[in-house]
Amino acid sequence: MKTRRKVLAYITRGEEPDWEILVFQQKDNPEAGIQVPGGTIESDELIIDALYREIEEETGITRENLELKGKVIKNKYFPEHKNKIYERTIFHLSYIGDNDEKWEYIVKGDGKDEGMTFCHRFVPVDQIPELAGNQDEAINFLT
Structure with a gap:
């Protein structure tokens, strides 16, 4: 079975416990759900470079406007479909x-x-709606 490597970014602003987290929806396809920035790591790409590339491609936010706080979680999942x-x-x-x-x-x-x-x-972390694709699986690890 083939493995696809992905990154997701929980981008917060403000001070804990009042953090807000960045979410987005597709303007012409709202049924895709609410999401956070992320995507596929290319085969010749470092994970950190993929993280910042995906953020900039999807939000316009550049690396200079972000401070890396750390890795929240790494896991594997197996979509049935x-x-x-x-x-x-x-x-x-x-x-x-x-x-x-x-x-x-x-x-x-x-x-x-x-x-x-x-x-x-940006939405308050404690009021985040359900995210598409189980992207909210590690939100509780932020607090």
Whole structure:
């Protein structure tokens, strides 16, 4: 069975316990659910480079506006509908850029999301809605 390596970014702002976390929805496909930035690690790519690349491609936030807090969790999961093993590593980063409340961003890069518009916002960590694809599996490890 093939393994696909993925990264996810829990990007927070503010001070604990009042953290807010960055989430987004696809403007033209809201049924895809609420998500956090993340994606596939390319075969020749370092995990940390994939993390920052995915964040910038999906949000427009550059590395200079983030402070890496650490790795939250690494696990494997096995979607029943796919013949693959997914290895997901979730990182916690702090947003230190301008405090925009909401913004839209057209996805860059050459992946399947290229050209889509993502609508971003920060929500309180303790009020985070259910995330698509079980992306909220490690939220409790932030506090």
